[in-house]
Amino acid sequence: MIKIALVQGNFWVGNIEGNTARIINAIDKAYKEKIDIVVFPELSVVGYPPQDLLLKKYFIKENIKAIHKIASYTKNIIAIVGFVHRAEKEGSIYNACALINKGKIIDVYCKVNLPNYGVFDEKRYFKPGRDISAYSFKNYSFSANICEDLWRSSYVRLLKDKKFDFIVNISASPFCMGKLSLRKEILSYTARELGCFVFYCNLVGGQDDLVFDGGSMVVSPEGKILKFAKRFKDDFIVFSLPARKVKSYHIKEVPEEASFEALSLGINDYVRKNGFKKVIVGVSGGIDSAVVVSLAALTLGKSNVYGLIMPSRYTSESTFSDAKRICENLGVKYSVIPITPIFDAYLKALKNVFKDLPFDKTEENIQARIRGNLLMAFSNKFGYLVLNTGNKSELSCGYCTLYGDMVGGFGVLSDIPKTLVYKLANYINRYSKKKVIPSSVIKRPPSAELKPNQRDSDSLPSYDILDVILKFYIEDDLSLDDIVKKGIKRTLVKKVIGMVDRNEYKRRQAPVGIKITPKAFGGDRRMPITNGFSH
């Protein structure tokens, strides 16, 4: 019999010291539980993705010291640990895993398939490995590999020749909607193709724009999931071979539930790992800020969240009272600071230059920027992190004010289309088992309330149709013609595409936000600002 443990840990980018301690502790725990092989996620020693920290030689050196330290603590147990390997002669670095036993690094495997698309830049740093690994223990033969390796059929073919009893795959696979079912397919395919067990150990935790969702699993040679770790949480799962008969897992992801969990972990880890305790949210009475302040309160605890309500002369009485009601429902403290006197001071200061020019987006934006300034004043004075409340639909179209409602250290909803914001609002009410977010907030037609009787629908198509166009254009990279072929009016598609293209400059200055869809803004979508391409 052989007993294998997967340590689904929250390893922290750059925190080599903390990660090392965590790895050593887990090895110790596994040893006490008489585990034979204990497995850690990809690059556990340095966290994922370490980005340009990898260009610092002393960072690589610290990580090498750490893997030797881990080895020296490892007794009569096999540990498979992700780290950065450096080839002594040429100085190249590899995304690698060490097979450790009895105080020694027995072997180092180097990742063969380096992802260099989407959010991944591994070819910027790593040299690819050339060979698969092959180990044996207690009459079991196995191979260890790293994340993307298994996502290429050419690699799986290499493994096939060797007839392994099981495969260990260590990963740092970030969450996006639909990724879990893709992972399940790939791992099931691999298991069936090779006719062996697959042990998949994934990272968990939030790192800037990425959330690693865990969900480590053991897959049978028939492609069934026999063991499935928690998602969005640390876990330690154990599975023994030969396998006893167990029921297999059927996994299905509910978009709003998974997004809720991902956002929650993303917020929590950004706040905690960056040394903050409390956050502040500008609560307008609209649905976006209602969802953000609720997420924050449910994640960080109500005493760690502060609401700032900043009504203007265009704020309706019902929006204003909803804003207060949301804070009260959640039990978060809040202040009310009307912006009108400040707005009037700006108008007076600009009167000489603007003269009788009509009220336009200038005056709308001044108000949004006053709110930004007030939120940042609270942040500076009390050390609160400002959570940004903008959603993906408005960020796509530039329906937001740079330095205004776009301020904040962290963009909670920046990859959440408006239609999903509504689903999240309803999910939050179900989850909290009370109407935290009042129906009036969910039902009121969206408005920026920066001028009299303003509606989002004055400037944008309805969100149902807008979000469809945005998905086609941003996530699927479809052309104007292709989107029109899907049955949407050309003038409308052209208008939306134009807004997306023109507003790249705004997004470039947006706070980092949590990736939820298959293609988020930021490192996942690298568009030029200066762009002469016309459709």
Next chain:
Amino acid sequence: MIKIALVQGNFWVGNIEGNTARIINAIDKAYKEKIDIVVFPELSVVGYPPQDLLLKKYFIKENIKAIHKIASYTKNIIAIVGFVHRAEKEGSIYNACALINKGKIIDVYCKVNLPNYGVFDEKRYFKPGRDISAYSFKNYSFSANICEDLWRSSYVRLLKDKKFDFIVNISASPFCMGKLSLRKEILSYTARELGCFVFYCNLVGGQDDLVFDGGSMVVSPEGKILKFAKRFKDDFIVFSLPARKVKSYHIKEVPEEASFEALSLGINDYVRKNGFKKVIVGVSGGIDSAVVVSLAALTLGKSNVYGLIMPSRYTSESTFSDAKRICENLGVKYSVIPITPIFDAYLKALKNVFKDLPFDKTEENIQARIRGNLLMAFSNKFGYLVLNTGNKSELSCGYCTLYGDMVGGFGVLSDIPKTLVYKLANYINRYSKKKVIPSSVIKRPPSAELKPNQRDSDSLPSYDILDVILKFYIEDDLSLDDIVKKGIKRTLVKKVIGMVDRNEYKRRQAPVGIKITPKAFGGDRRMPITNGFSH
């Protein structure tokens, strides 16, 4: 005899239509001048770098259409044109050049060495080519290749076997200080190694953070530069083989002159290619904004530049009068809007919450953000682009206010260390042949003037020493220990490194700015915000 022309053109990212017209015009001109071979820079058809536009299938298709259109216009002349090649079967794309003659694409060469470091992400998009090219014309044998190809000695060895008469290298090599001499070395080495002529055709123009500086050249088999195109400007140079005896060029770059030219081209192209006509600069009377407003006026013409002077109660009389003097010296229009009444409105609004808490960075930042809001109000009302005036030293240390002095569409000095800002100021005065920037501005100890008697030196070491530490840490990726070994006090180095690390979040929201040093912020240096690495 064979006559070769290098077309050093300003090809525009995404503007396939415009680039195609420009290429066809230049081929026509070359044909009329009885040129045998006319050469264009790397990826001329789509501009460089096209980034994620390359993920759009219809973009690739438009580019293929364009190269066929160019071919159909090409008469009895050989044109070598950079474009994106798509392999019909597998759908992979290549960074390629077409050899065109008499209406036909005779051959397509695919770049073998794809840069994937620094600002480059070519492995994100392109598959590498496998073979060198070999052509002959009028008893001359030659090979064409693309930029990075020649930067690898393994590639030069491949060429060596073939004994070519000359090599054509088409490039999109962005400017940074020192790059020119590196290029010269590489090209001279290649020419000497191969014993043949090298024709080097580089791109020119500004594209977001990058400035392509041209400086195309013809290098003799002895490694001498026999022809050197203008830098930072379009050019069309012709060179015939066999070469007549000509004097060779000795190239030397003066940092402040080259930076001045790069900034000037960068500003001009960002403004023009993004459809702006006029810019606005917040002129404080300090040296950074003095340099930016001068650069803008000298580049765009004084009538296209607007100065906004926003004194507070902490602005000294001399700074204020210098601000006005700079605008007057340049002949740019300006407005004065004191921020004190607006500041007081904020203080009053916050009084209930802030109570008697002492004046701290909160109140400093509120003032900076009022200025940001006013600049953006002018931008919104009149369509001016806001030029940001922050320098690299303060951006490194976070000695700047997010949404305050960090606002703007384009960061002119964001890669210029403060010590170079001073040199630029003096250069601008020499260049303009008058004291545009008054001596008092250059001599006054730097201050943010956000509280009484504030000096930069209260928070930062002197810029002479700061810029040295920043270069070691940011550009050279040296560790704390390594920098201390260079003879700088440990406490000082530790303080500076800490500031750089802690302020990654601010830089992530900074406007795009012009790369001038070997490592700029932005795509050139991809650091995590959440970063647990401690020195």
